[in-house]
Amino acid sequence: MHRLHGLDALRGMAALVVLFMHVFGFAAGHLTVDFFFMLSGYVMTRTYEERLAGGGLSPLRFLAARYRRLWAPMAGGVTLGFIVYLARGGPLVDGTIAYGLGLMMVPAGATTPFLLNLAAWSIFYELLANAGHAAVFARMGNRALFGLLGICASMLVAATALVEFPRILAVTSLEIQLLVIPRALTSYLIGILAFRLLRDRPVLPIPLWAGLIALPAYAALVAFAPFPLWQLPFIFAIAPVMLASGLAPAGASARLWEWLGNLSFPLYALHVPTIQFSAMAGLNAQATICLCLLVAIGWMLAERRLAGHRPRTSDALTIRYSTAR
Template sequence: MTPPKGHRLPLLDGLRGVAAIMVMLHHEGPLHGTVWPLPRAYLAVDFFFMLSGLVLTPAFEPRLRKDLSPTRFLIQRFARLWPVLAVGVLIGGAAALLRGGEHLWPLILLASLLLLPWPRSVGGLYRLDGPQWSIGYELLANALHAGLLVRLSDRAVLGFALITAAIMAWQIAHFGEAAMGDTTANWWGGFARVAWAYALGVWLGRRLKATPAIGRWWLLAALPLPLTLGLLPFLPLARDWGDGLAVFVLLPMALWLGARVALPAMAARCCGWLGALSYPLYAIHGPLLVIGAHLTRQLPEAAQPLARIAVLLAILLLAQALALSPLARGLRLKRS
């Protein structure tokens, strides 16, 4: 059995990759007027926020308390995330040209490359690469971490998380679901959404070294995340209650169990591959699905199901190529 080493958490890498694939499938169906059986896959974003806080805490908090300034930390995070995201945005610009009818697309492209939302229309905050919204909120959470959370005691971080959890609970009741922060109608809901999830991840991340790894990983990994993203819609719960159960119970459970589990060596390698695939896949799948749907609709109806599968496989292959490229490692910055 291979326990988690350093800042690498193999099972969480694997769960992150599975969640990214589920998000892609969640977005694919509506483009063709169909629905994949993953209507709650938007909850994967909450898992990503929690995971980011948990992983970055042991990796960067010691340096933030010693010699790494908050500004330098944010520059490093931006340099790590932006190159692959820029690929997705440029593909989105190509998709806008293909569809036509968007005469402001050069300005929208520039705004998206600068991570600035485009609020002049009804719909998503980012027109060219829809999933980009969560990257913007994550960078805000990174700023909160470096500027405030790192200075707080464990108890204060937990208190901050619980306060934002209460706000998040009210927002879920208000919107009727946890899907918020991504459109011009609910953009303000994203602040509490990311604050709760990320702060909880920070609090849990400070406890990783104090808790021993556990085995029998297959029993633990098989429950919380698949239940949340796959089986939750089939439970006899209203959407708001189901989303609340996921955000406040099931996803934190999946995060903590995944962080503590020891894996066999082969399973750890598979999870490492899924983890490397996850961010490129998340960053580029949106505009590629739009292009794929446009091209698929030009084919005879009988050929469209196979074409949809081919598009999904092509996206996975391109994401894999990006994961192996220098872009996935971000811009190299010299230490100042």
């Protein structure tokens, strides 16, 4: 199955938006995670669903493959976060428990579930969505999936209107953690249905540049002119347009986009503790961004060196993030 370099470009751009959001603190950058969830649903369907539905790949083997794919950068992020936590004088027992659970990529409690690396929250929910995909969604028809999407989307809209848009912050609650589940599933299910219905062929041709500027432009709009429920148009309209734009041919920029896509997950996994280290060292915003990029590039090159020149697997486009997730 050929690689979709446009999706690589979008992954890289989205990871950069997350980095800039955490350095400069602007609104709407956290919606990048919803795009990562959607992209994960699309790519997992494209790559694995036929085997999952047909019994050629068991849910357990699929989840084991996902863990192997995601674990090393996340372990690096939580380890760096543990070092920063200890340097700040955090309680050793709490930090050690959080570190052990962080290595397993699971929450460490109700109020500070991702104490050592906040970015890990989206990976946990992506894995939950992956588990649901392997166990249930892959065997559901489109009509049933649309029904499930309607339920999840209704729960997300209700939570946003009545409580708040569910997102995991440094300090949160069990209730918010539960409300994030329909948020993650809404975007993930849209991704599944997008591949089933489009099969790499968008209804209307959308240029890649439009997808690349959509998220930064929406973040700028929200920063200057916020409006009620502003998170929802991104999930239900902007993110699907971005996904469709990534299906366009990459042309001469394919190698650049592939490089950017390969960088996106190490950058996402490692940037939060790197920012915390930069704050301890008194670095300014520009130096912090440069350090985050250098750490991610170093990790990517080290992984490539360790992996040697083995052929790429069919999982080459998985997130993290998506994206992550």
